[in-house]
Amino acid sequence: MRQQLGLVLGAARSSRESAETNLARLELQRRILQVGISRAATDPELSEALLNPAMAGLRDQLNEVHNAFYRDAGTVPAKLRALVEEAAPGPAGQPPSSWLGRIGGESLTPPPLWRIGSSTLDSTGPFPVAVPLLEESHLAITTAPKTRAAVEAMIEGLLLRVLSAMEPGSVRVHLWDVGQLTAVLPNLYPLSRTSAVTVYDPARLEDLLDELAGHIRRIHAQTMQAGHQTLRGMRESMGQRTEPWRIAVLFGNGEEWAREPLRELRRIAGGALAAGISLIVVDLPTVLGGGVENIRLLDERHAVTSMTGSEIVVDLDPPIPATDAGSTASRLAEALIARQGGPRSFADLLPTELGQESSARELRAPVGFFEGDPVEVVIGDGSPHALIGGPSGSGKTNFLYALIGSLAARYPPDELALYLLDFKEGVSFAGLAPGRRDASWLPHARLIGVNVNTDREFGLALLRFLADELRRRSAAAKEHEVTDLAALRQQDPDGHWPRIVAIIDEFQYLFAGRDAVTNQATALLEDIARRGRAQGIHLILASQDIAGIDAFWGKPAVFEQCTLRIAMPKARRVLAETNNAAVAAPKWHAVVNHDSGVAHGNQLAHVPDSSGKDIFASLQRELWERYADEHQRPRLFDGAHSPMLEQVPAYVSLTPGGRPHALIGQSIDVEDAACAVELSRSPGRNLAVLGTAMAEALSIMDAAARSLGRQFAPGDVEFVVCCLVDRCAPAVDQVADGLKADGHLIEKLREDELTERMLRLLEEPAEHPRMLLLYGVDAALPTLEAKKPGELKSGLDHFRAVLKQGPTKGVHTLGWWRSTARLKDTLGFGGPDDIGAWAALDVQGSELSQFAAGQVVHWSPRPGRALFFDRSTHVSPEVMIPFDRPEH
Template sequence: MANKASEQRNRVQTALERVRHQIGLVLGAAAGAREMAEAELSRLMLEQEIVRIGMNHADAEQQTEWARHPAAHEVFASLGGVRNAFYTDWSTGPNALRELVAANAPGPAGRPPGEWLGRVGTNPGVTGPGLWRVGSATAAGRDISRTFDVAVPLLDESHLAITSAPKTRPVVDGIVQNLLMRVLSAFEPGAVKVHLWDVGQLTAILPDLYPLSRTSALSLYDPTRLEDLLDELAGHIRRIHATGMQAGHTSLRELRKATGQRVEPYRIAVLYGNGETLEPERARDLKRVASGALAAGICLILVDVPTAVSASIETLSLLDERRAVSSMTGSDLVVDLDPALPSGQVIRAAGRIAEALIAKQGGPRAFADLLPTELGQENSARELRASVGFYEGESVEVVIGDASPHALIGGPSGSGKTNFLYALLGSLAARYTPDELALYLLDFKEGVSFAGLAPGRKDASWLPHAKLVGVNVNTDREFGLALLRFLADELRRRSAAAKEHEVTNLADLREQDPGGHWPRIVAVIDEFQYLFAGRDQVTAQATQLLEDIARRGRSQGIHLVLASQDVAGIEAFWGKPAVFEQCTLRIAMPKARRVLAETNNAAVSAPKWHAVINHDSGVAHGNMLAHVPDSSSRNVFVNLQHQLWELYSGRFPRPRLFDGAHSPVLEQFPAYTELKPGSKPRALLGQSIDVTEAACGVELPRAPGRNVAVLGGATAEALSIMDSAARSLARQFEVGEVEFVLSCAIDACAPAVLELTERLRAEGHVATLADDLPATLTSVAESMSTSDVATKVLLLYGVDAALPALETKAVGQPKSGLDHLRTVLKQGPGHGVHAIGWWRSIARLKDTLGFGGTDDIGAWAALDVQGNELSPFAAGLVVHWSPRPGRALFFDRTTHSAPEVIIPFQRPDPDPAGGTP
């Protein structure tokens, strides 16, 4: 047992010794590794310090300290080898950099000033240099072969931050002025705009550039109002971003490349600070502007503005009056700054650029300058574009499409609103064919602004794009309602087609249905507020239709242009902003109010012959001021119209002209000229107030109740309705098929009745002028008992005046003339006998009908009769009608759900010689 225990103890001790040995080996290795690591770290720290300070820049004391380091020899040898290898490889470096700058900074961007200063640039501004020279640098020593140009990116590429050193403000001004003159001299006048703000200066900011201040190329800002500059820049960024996004681009540079046009000028904003941090709110605004500026073609040059920006930015930090370090070259290379350009030469060069810009802008532009070189070459599938004016020589366009579907135009009387509308219509018509654009034009004011666009007595031409022209409709709100109904019907038709082809917008519909006729429709309604002038059904229906078209019209290519002198008092839209919200395109004439956004007062100070164009719902950042040339004077628009009329001759029909100041002429009306003998005679009473040139008439079949009453004391209108009814019926019967019986109880109307009688006889019809109405009615009533009764039309003028005679019973007669009249009204239509009578009051008509009700009067036309008197004759409907001259309210119980307003035809005057015209 003892031996066994001793053996176990020996084995344990042996194992412990082995463990101690292994631990010793591990600890020794760790100590060695740590020592090696510490040595390597020390060597790396020495190398880092030498690189940071520079082998050639260390003083003697520093050099001695480095030499004491155990790894000094190894580090100096290594760095020396690297430096020698670098300079061996760098032999071509300066030349490569010079070539790089020359390629990216051509002309004024990088060349010596003697080659360009004082010359006006020609680059249109679609693209620009990528680099702009500020000085030079040498790689090592003063070897000229190792000197290269130093340039900084600007414009689309990067912002620039300059930090001054003590007493270097003149040097900084020189750097900034050199850069600005290089940029301004590289592009054509107007392609670059400079904005200057200095926290410490009111007017003495780069005074050599002051010749440019009389143009838009240079703008100065109040030192206490940095927010004005930042707000303006933010507005440009939002507007350009919206424009680019609509076109599918993320930056102005992409948009320029895609269109091949400058679209917007470059902008350079120079902000001079004083080294102090900006107020927190201004600093936040500056950061926001800087983050989106480059994509909008806006470059910031920040001088002693310590605010950090989250955008691409290069730095230039001055060491003294001649030298600086730049982020473009790194802190190890010192930049020798270019000297400031000679003051006198800069002033003269700036003056020449200003003169060239003024010359380019020219004087007032003409209407012809709005028009393209070739007519009808544009496609409207995606949108409509039209040049409507000029700003500093550059065209200002209006865009109507999905993004800005409807327009609101406002301006007081005499502000140029009509002139602007002609500029817009002319520019659109010149760019698009009538297959691409259809115009519906309505003018509610008492004038004929659009009348010349339809054929007239003096000028037979018309604007081929016009489908409808309505003028003098200030009292015919129903015509505006008719236009909205037409547009709503067209919207439904297009929506159905889009659904059938499984598309959602006009562009896709035209692509899927190339054989269809889908032009963009622009409906211009001048003084549109008249549509909502009353608290009645017209206002209610117009409001509903207008809101629906405004919401859904954009996708189907139906656009509204609403113009008004004042949009403040449209009560129908209080609490219903749908229409105005959809009118993202706002045009404000001088002194216009409440057209743009509430806080946007740009139009108040706009000069005459100008307009503020805004595609952003009137928000201030969307303002574009445009000079609108004379477009409405004599022969200005007409010349274009004649040119277009001849170009599209015979291809497009004449527009429908509705002139509320003139009554239609029956003989010239299509519904009358197309009449011919047929089985369903129809008496025409007047013109329908509708988009189509239609007539309102009453069919007179052999059916009960087919009699017509003319109601009211307006003699001229009553005679007209009676006349047109008789003459239209006469055209629908062969000679001998109809007999007209005329009776007049009003002496003043006797000549007119006699004239109509003679006219009917001249056409070969039997026309009897009854002197004894009771006897005539007795004869007609008795004749209806026979089976063979010819069609008779009784034309009874002034029935109310004949009532005393009709009520009198002849001796020995059981019935009076009134009894026979009631029999004729009740039974006559079934036998082909129809009465067309004129009663001058509703009460007299009721007396005539007696207790038999109103069913025997199947249709009526009311003149100067109040609407509340007409309800018994309109199937109990509440009739909204306020009489007005030259208009009648028409209702046919067999076809109408509600009465409609008509325009009686113009009754021909008798010939002075006694005949008929």
């Protein structure tokens, strides 16, 4: 045991002595390295320690390591020079003299490194120092006292290298300085007239942060939808650049930011590189997310970087002379403007071949240009409805023509149906319908309404039509068990399912009053806006100013669905509240935004002249020649003109036979229909015209008589005519003479013959229908009320009996009363049932309730319009347009 313990203790002692010797060697090695191997030989203490036999070979070992290091170090500058030459070609790494003033070419992948200076390791000479930038890293720069000019020169040189190396327009620079309102990198200001450089107000940091954050969200959505993680991955997969690179330069002053903008900047930094954004921040005391290269200035000429380490001092490149930098920026700006191709025309919006697109998924068409690239409007499930705003003279009508023309050129009429309505006093869309000078029309247009500012009912009729079409399409989708238009068209290829686009200019007129029209229009518009996207029905609402629309306060459903916002210069409240892009938009431009007006969705577009003389007309004529044989002309409704009876399809189609019905006016409806009163052998089938408006009253009576005449063969009907208003006698004689010329029986009565004729109408058997045309019935009441001696009944009693019993015997009264009170006197205590239909002219709605089944009638008289009610067909009265009756 003693022997084994002795062996163990001896081995332990030997190990301890060996460890102590190694520790002493390492300690001596550390001391030699601290003073340097060359100096150790002259140090007495270290020389004596090296004489110790235990330290034998240490000097030789250190000399070998020293020599090996310097042998390898001698190759480093050459390797670094080769590396930078490969990773920073052309302007990215070459001296400014070789690239200043030159224009870069197209490239999908930017250089990973960009030169800022040089450094030296040994006598082999300096090697270049470069830092990563585009899509590789952010830059965080910290200044030293009196180095602001050096930092600006370094950043300016970097930006000029980037802008000179890349294709014009492929890089956009955003400049913000907390301490300067202007003169941020002033040598680059020639580029500020293009999109290449944008300078932000120091008090509006949120504008820059919002734009960057929105851009990241938009790019992230695009790349994720395309199945990629980064913009670079999507670009390399597609083989083309889809978005410009962005560099945001933020000059701080070393002070802490407020918590919220600082948090937003960190979020931006974390996702910026994947979206093609690089940040350059100066004196910003925070740690950015993502890859960051740090540069710390030591003085005006020297700096250290995290790329090279703190032991290697970088000699910054000399500043580019201001004149050279300014002239280079000017050349880059001119190259970018030249690349845009100068001003574009309406013809540039059109495709090379007409009508080749399908609207099954969406509608897509360019409406303008930004730096030579087309700016598209997309109408589909993602952006189903559009809101367009712009004050008078801002180019709103021109934009609408650019949109209509671009869509019509790409999609044939079977793919796109347009319903166009203009409420203001003008004829913006009238040229799309056939006219006297130009017989062509736009084949895509189904309905064109102009000058309808006083006919809000026509806008309501359009909304009702769209609601009916929406129900029809929903029923078809349910039948085929699909949920959207694309699937419906796939399941029902033989059906006719074009996308419908309804453009309503000055749509706020629909909600101008607090009445039933406003209430119904609001409800219909909300329903169409909410459900229309799935069935391919889209609304484009345009207005000069939407600030005064009270109907939508508390009902944001329509505006929330209008995710496509287009703001003309100086437009208010079209984009988001904080988005002021339209304020600064130049003339002939529009801000197109597919993201509900949020600033990051802004796209500025120059809209070419599309509404000038013969510009749109040439396209329309070409489309008309191509498609007119297969499509009907659009229905034109012009509120400034009353229709001619002879031109109304309902009048032209009248022939003898069937139940007679009197046409009395034009219906304010999507279909070109007429208001008519059926004169069947049923009680109450009489017509009363109410009011003192003589021209309109004569028009209604004239249309009723002439339309009835076309429905009877000669001799099959008798017209009993009595005119009690002297001023109307020539017009009445003209109607009677016309009916007589057509072979109809005409009997003209004087006022004193009325009583006897009323009695005979009741007693004589009716061999054929009789139409009693009475003009100014109220004027005959004194005569009718008079009784002859010995008679129990007056002529008025006989007239009341004719009104009550006549329709069942084929005797119908069509009379004009100049006041509702006189009509009540005529009817007596029997009530209004004997007047089955009436047309009111200059009569207030409060006077008409008793003749409309007791319902409240909202009607204020207006020129050229009448209120029509037929108790057998109407739930409530409707506004109609009396036919135009030319004076002879």
